[in-house]
Amino acid sequence: MPDLMIDAKDLTRTFGDVTALDRVSLQVPRGTVTALLGHNGAGKTTLVNVLSTILPQDGGSARVAGFDVATQGHRVRSRIGLTGQFASVDEQLSGTQNLALIARLLGASKPEARQRTAELLELFDLADAAGRKVSTYSGGMKRRLDLAASLVGHPDVVFLDEPTTGLDPTSRLGMWDIVERLVDDGTTVLLTTQYLEEADRLADAVTVLSNGRVVAAGSAVELKASVGQRTVALTVTDANRVPEALASLRAAGFDPLHEGSRNRKITIPVEAANALAAVVRALDAAGTEVSELALHEPTLDDVYLTLTHQAAA
Amino acid sequence: MSVTAATRSTPQVVTRRDWEGSSFPRQVWVLTGRSMQALKDRRLLVMSVLQPLIMLALFSQVFKGMAFAPGFPRGVDYIDYLMPAILVTTGSQAAMWAGAGLANDLKNGALARLRTLPISMFSLLTARSVFDAVRNTIQLSTLLLGAVVLFGFNPSGGVPGTLAALGLALIVGWGLSWLFMALGVWVRNLEVMQMIGMVAVFPLMFASNAFAPLESLPGWLQAIAKVNPLSYAINGSRGLALGNLDLSPIFWAVVISCVIALIGAVAAGRGIRKP
Numbered sequence: 360m361p362d363l364m365i366d367a368k369d370l371t372r373t374f375g376d377v378t379a380l381d382r383v384s385l386q387v388p389r390g391t392v393t394a395l396l397g398h399n400g401a402g403k404t405t406l407v408n409v410l411s412t413i414l415p416q417d418g419g420s421a422r423v424a425g426f427d428v429a430t431q432g433h434r435v436r437s438r439i440g441l442t443g444q445f446a447s448v449d450e451q452l453s454g455t456q457n458l459a460l461i462a463r464l465l466g467a468s469k470p471e472a473r474q475r476t477a478e479l480l481e482l483f484d485l486a487d488a489a490g491r492k493v494s495t496y497s498g499g500m501k502r503r504l505d506l507a508a509s510l511v512g513h514p515d516v517v518f519l520d521e522p523t524t525g526l527d528p529t530s531r532l533g534m535w536d537i538v539e540r541l542v543d544d545g546t547t548v549l550l551t552t553q554y555l556e557e558a559d560r561l562a563d564a565v566t567v568l569s570n571g572r573v574v575a576a577g578s579a580v581e582l583k584a585s586v587g588q589r590t591v592a593l594t595v596t597d598a599n600r601v602p603e604a605l606a607s608l609r610a611a612g613f614d615p616l617h618e619g620s621r622n623r624k625i626t627i628p629v630e631a632a633n634a635l636a637a638v639v640r641a642l643d644a645a646g647t648e649v650s651e652l653a654l655h656e657p658t659l660d661d662v663y664l665t666l667t668h669q670a671a672a
Numbered sequence: 673m674s675v676t677a678a679t680r681s682t683p684q685v686v687t688r689r690d691w692e693g694s695s696f697p698r699q700v701w702v703l704t705g706r707s708m709q710a711l712k713d714r715r716l717l718v719m720s721v722l723q724p725l726i727m728l729a730l731f732s733q734v735f736k737g738m739a740f741a742p743g744f745p746r747g748v749d750y751i752d753y754l755m756p757a758i759l760v761t762t763g764s765q766a767a768m769w770a771g772a773g774l775a776n777d778l779k780n781g782a783l784a785r786l787r788t789l790p791i792s793m794f795s796l797l798t799a800r801s802v803f804d805a806v807r808n809t810i811q812l813s814t815l816l817l818g819a820v821v822l823f824g825f826n827p828s829g830g831v832p833g834t835l836a837a838l839g840l841a842l843i844v845g846w847g848l849s850w851l852f853m854a855l856g857v858w859v860r861n862l863e864v865m866q867m868i869g870m871v872a873v874f875p876l877m878f879a880s881n882a883f884a885p886l887e888s889l890p891g892w893l894q895a896i897a898k899v900n901p902l903s904y905a906i907n908g909s910r911g912l913a914l915g916n917l918d919l920s921p922i923f924w925a926v927v928i929s930c931v932i933a934l935i936g937a938v939a940a941g942r943g944i945r946k947p
Contacts, residue, residue: 413787413947437693437790447784452709463702464789466691508785512691 361425364389364516364547365410371418372405379405381571382419387549387564389515392542394562394579395551402571403551404444407518410549411441424515437465440509444521446501447508450494454485454504457493461511479507499530506537517541519550523557535561555579555656567666574666591627591638594651598623607645611637629654693790703799711807720811724762725818731758732823735883743887748914752827755819756837756909757882759812760902763845766811768873770804771852772865778944779860793944797853797937804849805842812838812845829915837913840925844905847929850936857943882906901928 365387372380379402387393395403408414410423412432421428424438448457455476462472480486483503488496493504509517519538523531538561541548552558558565559579567575567582575582595601598621608615608627613634616626627638635654642649694702711717732751739750774797777783786796816838819825827833852865859865879896880903886894897903905928907921 408947411788433693433790436788439788441785441788443784445781447781449706449782449785451782452706456706456709460702460706461785461789462691464694464699464786464791466694471691505785509788 360389360515361422362389363387363422364425365393365421365423365549367406367410367419367421369419370406370409370416370421372409372414372416378571380409380416383568383571383573384419385566385573385576387516387547389547390542390545391563392538392548392550392561393564393566394558395549395566395568396553396555396558397551397568398553400570401568403568404520405571406568407441407520407549407551411439411518412436413441437512438515439518440512440514440516441518442506442509442520442522444524446498446505448493448501448504451492453492454480454489454496457504458508458511461508465512475511479510483507499526502526502530502534506534510541514546516547516549519548521551521553524553531557569666588657589629589632589634590655591629591635592651592653592655593625593627593638593642593649595623595625596648596650600645600647601625603645604642604647607641607647608638611641611644613638613641696792696795699791699795700799700802703796704802707799707803708806720766720807721814721818724758724811724815725822727762728755728758728815728819728823731883738884738888741884741888743885745885745914748828749824749826751819751823751825752914753910754883755816755825755827756841756913757880757906758815758819759838759841760844760905760909761877761882762812762815763808763841764848764873764877764902765869766808767804767845767848767852768865768869770800770849771854771856772862772869773856774800774853775856775860775865776862778857779862784947787947794941797857797940797944800853801846801849805846808842808845812841827913827915829913833913833915837909840905840909840912840922843926844909844929847931847933847936850933850940852936854936854939854943857940876900876902880906901925904928 363386365385367383367385369382369384370380371378371382381402383402383406385393385395385406395406397403405414409416410421410428412423412428412435415429423435426434426438428435449460452460458476458479459472462475463469467475476489477486480489483506485500485503485507488500493501496504506519506522522538523534526534535557538548538550548561550557550561562579565575565577565579565582566573577585595604601617601623604625605615605617608625613627613629616628617624627634629635629638632654635652639652732754735754736750738744739748739753745753783796787793816825816834829837855868856865859868879893880900881889881897882902886897886903889897904921905925907918908923908925910916911918911921
């Protein structure tokens with residue numbers, strides 16, 4: 360197996376007038392997780408579709424799992440798994456039938472298919488519902504089945520297209536667990552997301568796409584460090600106590616932002632995440648009561664604005 | 673979910689698999705099996721048998737008077753005249769529904785996963801065609817049985833003639849299914865496919881010699897009926913059932929069906945690759 364499980368160079372893809380991918384290059388080493396970060400329409404799904412051989416590229420080249428996506432599509436497909444944003448499972452079949460079908464198409468014998476199906480259903484907590492038609496499953500169950508379906512063939516590379524968009528927090532955590540386990544097993548993962556937090560949590564490397572172009576690539580830590588500003592946002596209970604709070608914060612070395620005499624909200628730019636503790640201490644010292652206090656990480660918008668501003672400059 | 677870092681006691685995992693993909697025939701076999709699941713839906717089964725039987729009942733009774741129309745073959749019961757045509761038209765309608773089903777499947781993502789597998793998308797089309805042929809056979813055979821038992825269908829061609837007529841109807845249906853699959857693959861919209869059915873297929877059933885001899889149709893309708901490929905198929909089927917061994921319509925129906933199947937297959941094969 361090659362060291363670079365995904366090696367894309369200058370991929371280009373247009374749809375009529377729209378350039379969905381504009382000379383996109385990407386390298387993902389084996390056994391790592393790379394996140395593709397970008398807003399809707401940035402080209403994430405198009406890139407995933409090109410790399411998984413669903414869409415042909417108009418320019419550039421790519422090798423996935425060591426095979427060329429344009430000329431060796433068949434072999435690429437035998438080594439990848441793809442889970443899209445919308446569960447692509449056959450609703451007229453049961454969970455078991457869905458997975459067994461895929462296993463058999465991959466070349467498994469009937470007993471092997473049965474075994475693999477049972478394993479996956481157990482793993483994804485679908486064993487009880489296995490015999491029912493997928494149309495009776497909840498949205499979360501369909502998603503789990505979809506992910507299980509992409510793993511039937513023990514793929515070397517797994518593409519996850521916005522795996523947690525639309526999921527509730529518990530399901531999101533569960534999904535993150537699965538991704539981490541996949542990586543433990545040596546699988547290479549490329550996931551697309553709109554959430555910096557997700558990229559931060561899961562990915563070894565992040566590539567930011569905007570309008571079909573790569574505007575930044577690096578580790579999540581590098582990215583966040585280079586752009587955006589953490590802030591602490593708080594709401595003071597009594598507007599009259601604001602000046603005291605501001606004074607105390609300034610004394611502690613912060614530069615709080617506040618406007619308006621009746622405004623109870625104060626925003627404080629901070630460097631480190633543990634600055635929150637210092638803010639609380641300062642507020643305590645002034646005896647200020649707060650009804651809301653939160654640490655805000657740089658958002659994707661911050662990253663975007665900065666990066667695209669830099670790209671344009 | 674039970675998937676947490678704590679639960680490391682996973683069930684016995686199959687070690688690194690050695691699956692090297694499946695052959696084309698195997699793919700078709702597995703995918704046909706998938707379509708066969710649909711047959712297990714009792715309601716669908718009943719509907720697909722009931723609808724043509726109802727049509728048969730209606731047409732045979734409503735149009736009984738056609739037996740006295742100009743050009744109607746002498747000494748032939750209307751039911752014997754009508755039935756072979758019903759076989760062809762039912763087969764044609766079924767082909768249309770097959771295309772619509774494919775269009776729907778493509779649209780709702782049921783087939784999206786198959787694109788990511790190392791299989792040929794053409795095997796999916798072939799599987800559909802095979803399933804379609806099986807379903808058609810069941811449907812038309814049941815229809816024939818119903819016609820014999822309920823309406824006294826007893827053509828002069830006897831059993832061999834009837835079976836041959838059934839065979840021809842199945843071949844025509846098979847050819848048309850490829851045409852409609854091609855249409856479904858390019859259109860990918862259930863409503864549009866249904867509209868095509870209403871606007872094109874249904875009228876073609878009537879603008880033919882299915883229910884009445886050509887000579888009894890008004891001039892303009894006759895003209896359409898003469899170029900309507902269904903008319904040839906119906907002629908062929910009817911001839912076989914009634915024991916007239918005029919090979920010409922039979923021959924042409926088979927040839928045209930094969931040509932349509934080929935064109936449909938090529939068009940569908942191209943179109944299905946687009947995501």
